[in-house]
Ligand SMILES: Cc1cc2nc3c(=O)[nH]c(=O)nc-3n(C[C@H](O)[C@H](O)[C@H](O)COP(=O)(O)OP(=O)(O)OC[C@H]3O[C@@H](n4cnc5c(N)ncnc54)[C@H](O)[C@@H]3O)c2cc1C
Ligand SMILES: *[C@@H]1O[C@H](CO)[C@@H](O)[C@H](O)[C@H]1NC(C)=O
Ligand SMILES: *[C@@H]1O[C@H](CO)[C@@H](O)[C@H](O)[C@H]1NC(C)=O
Ligand SMILES: *[C@@H]1O[C@H](CO)[C@@H](O)[C@H](O)[C@H]1NC(C)=O
């Protein structure tokens with residue numbers, strides 16, 4: 329259980345240096361300027377907001393208050409006020425921006441002291457008349473949007489498990505069931521309503537502020553608070569897929585390594601197929617298997633036969649479902665919350681089965697040496713990278729179908745195990761990366777939404793993209809509000 333502090337506002341008691349605004353007085357002034365949207369420690373809204381972060385790292389931060397705006401105008405009032413001369417003392421007052429709260433690491437979407445802006449009250453959904461655009465509020469959660477689009481036979485490209493926010497997911501890229509056909513979720517966003525550091529509300533699209541439009545496709549929380557996303561919709565009926573797990577044996581590892589290598593072979597490319605090779609370790613043992621998704625209503629399509637013909641699964645949920653049902657089902661298989669959890673990401677060109685097997689063996693060996701850590705889970709996910717159409721800031725080549733994302737996550741219960749667990753995680757990834765480098769398959773791209781704070785996703789986009797992001801930041805945020813005032817997440821000038 330995560331302890332939630334009682335009603336006493338401890339942070340009010342912290343003495344402040346002269347000239348620096350008391351954190352809690354930001355909250356009180358905000359409360360008077362935008363009444364009814366501020367909640368404090370001990371309030372049920374505050375407690376519910378805090379307890380709904382995915383990891384304990386984020387739940388362990390206690391803002392002086394949580395601000396839940398309901399409109400761009402309220403967000404604008406907030407930014408005008410924190411950026412005003414009255415308050416733009418040095419250092420700038422700090423705050424955090426929170427979407428679905430699914431980033432694993434500390435401080436990405438929450439903050440100790442000061443204000444967390446929880447965007448989730450902004451969850452409206454409207455369809456354009458031609459049904460090609462779904463406009464969603466800046467704090468929308470994809471698993472709330474999907475069921476509302478199902479009756480229209482439409483979907484948007486969002487998270488594949490419940491609870492993922494449009495804010496973090498799309499500004500970091502976005503890997504969805506349709507990503508092999510249409511690219512990252514961010515490739516498919518027509519426009520953004522953004523509140524800039526000075527409180528101006530602007531619309532960024534291909535024809536207006538297109539520099540900012542492009543920067544928001546991969547640039548995370550560095551440019552403004554996004555209050556509306558105009559997402560491309562896609563016709564969608566039943567899809568097919570689910571989770572299949574097997575006992576972990578050498579012959580299963582061999583078969584999966586071969587099947588995945590073949591799946592990623594450009595000759596076998598099928599744009600309707602998005603999948604994961606799943607390796608799980610808990611203290612009780614190892615598991616191997618797949619998440620298989622097919623966006624068309626076709627049972628057991630050819631592209632997955634090498635997987636689905638493997639005998640004797642211990643779990644199989646393969647079936648037809650709508651997108652909403654598929655997301656619920658995938659979520660039911662993952663932990664709905666974690667205490668301490670850290671992930672490291674990398675990417676590479678498709679390899680042969682031998683290399684995949686070696687990657688898995690590296691993971692297996694290290695899992696054995698971590699065995700016994702309380703609450704241990706070590707997951708190794710291998711998944712196809714979206715086939716980007718290039719309309720983003722990620723610095724990737726459009727149309728490549730054989731890039732792979734490797735993701736290793738370690739989760740456990742107690743801070744006392746931090747150093748051992750994190751060392752183990754780093755050992756796995758160091759060895760895997762070294763193997764891929766030796767095989768000349770390693771790629772520099774680090775997918776931001778899967779990256780740890782110790783990694784540098786923006787540098788991995790390449791000089792040109794990073795320079796563009798920096799220029800846009802200087803243009804739209806000259807006072808560096810979103811660099812220094814919003815310390816959480818990935819920062820451009822860090
Ligand atoms: C269980 C699980 C499953 C996942 N599955 C997938 C998946 O299928 N595909 C995939 O691509 N990724 C997946 N992810 C990764 C996920 O996309 C990222 O964690 C993403 O950043 C989550 O966005 P969020 O809004 O929920 O998170 P938050 O932590 O709330 O936000 C992430 C960052 O975005 C910023 N931000 C949020 N909203 C706004 C806004 N309106 N304006 C400006 N900045 C904002 C925050 O400040 C923060 O730094 C998964 C993660 C988990 C934990
Ligand atoms: C945040 O505050 C809590 C409670 O005061 C404290 O335990 C924790 O260490 C702080 N975290 C950071 C990152 O400062
Ligand atoms: C959605 O598709 C179903 C099945 O094809 C069809 O019966 C229904 O009329 C469609 N609904 C809309 C709103 O197009
Ligand atoms: C990428 O997809 C978006 C949305 O479908 C589209 O507007 C854009 O033109 C595409 N870009 C390219 C380069 O094809």
Ligand SMILES: *[C@@H]1O[C@H](CO)[C@@H](O)[C@H](O)[C@H]1NC(C)=O
Nearest residue numbers: 574575576639640641642643
């Ligand atoms: C999987 O392993 C368990 C535990 O060792 C065993 O009971 C079960 O029979 C195995 N299942 C298959 C399909 O091999």
Ligand SMILES: *[C@@H]1O[C@H](CO)[C@@H](O)[C@H](O)[C@H]1NC(C)=O
Nearest residue numbers: 679680681682683766767768
């Ligand atoms: C697999 O790929 C590696 C690296 O390119 C190469 O050294 C090895 O010979 C290949 N193995 C097989 C069986 O093709």
Ligand SMILES: *[C@@H]1O[C@H](CO)[C@@H](O)[C@H](O)[C@H]1NC(C)=O
Nearest residue numbers: 524526527528803804805806
């Ligand atoms: C707000 O900032 C933007 C981007 O820097 C600028 O274009 C605009 O003029 C500013 N608005 C005001 C009212 O200062």
